[in-house]
Amino acid sequence: MKPRCSRSLPHVPCPRVVANGVVGRREWMIQTRAPGANLMTAWPHLDRAERERAVPFAGAGAARGSRHAACATPCREPPWRTAALRPGGDLSVALRVHPGRYRQLVDFCVERSVAAPALLRAAADFIEARLGAFADDREVLTHGDLTFTNVIWDGEQARLVDFETSGAAPLDRS
Numbered sequence: 265m266k267p268r269c270s271r272s273l274p275h276v277p278c279p280r281v282v283a284n285g286v287v288g289r290r291e292w293m294i295q296t297r298a299p300g301a302n303l304m305t306a307w308p309h310l311d312r313a314e315r316e317r318a319v320p321f322a323g324a325g326a327a328r329g330s331r332h333a334a335c336a337t338p339c340r341e342p343p344w345r346t347a348a349l350r351p352g353g354d355l356s357v358a359l360r361v362h363p364g365r366y367r368q369l370v371d372f373c374v375e376r377s378v379a380a381p382a383l384l385r386a387a388a389d390f391i392e393a394r395l396g397a398f399a400d401d402r403e404v405l406t407h408g409d410l411t412f413t414n415v416i417w418d419g420e421q422a423r424l425v426d427f428e429t430s431g432a433a434p435l436d437r438s
Contacts (some may be wrong), residue, residue, distance in 0.1 A: 278424045300418030307412060318417050345431060362434060363398045366391045368430065401434035409431075 267400045279407070286292070293297035297355040303318060310318065348358040350366070355372035358365070366367070373379060408429030 273284040273350060277421055278427070285410055295425075298416040298418070298423040300416045300421075303417045303422065304412040304413040304416050311324070314419070318415075318422060362401065362403075363395060366395075398434065403432040403434060405430060 279298045280290050282294045282296060284291070284293040306318075344357055345361075347353050349356055349361065349368070355369055358369065361369070366388065374381060376426050381385065407424060407427060408431060409426060410424070412425040414424060416425055
């Protein structure tokens, strides 16, 4: 998790950042250790009641972060997504972008012949007809990779880890 984001989200259950820095073009970070086990690893050993407790906790942690974190100020987009959206960038890694960027993504697909042009035009028309539904989307901090492998479960609380792909995005793109 980007340290500035983590300091601004004390209500999100996750390990705290102890130190961070940059070496060359690489960022590094040290976090406290979260008690428990990766939920994906723990899952086969949980009985039904434990599973029913763990899943809502995991979702609630993510929802608390998303509902309360207007992300524009403390968080920045991951450098790889910023680079992907620049002219000439590799849009195949432009994950969780606002639907308003669809034209850029369709043009990218046309340039690389990833699908039949008629299919891409049909997809563009489909999105264009529905783009108004996204007009009020507010960008919030989203995890970006919310899977059981990125949840630590200690039997009582779920903690979110691996915020490498976190960033500003509409809430439904967590």
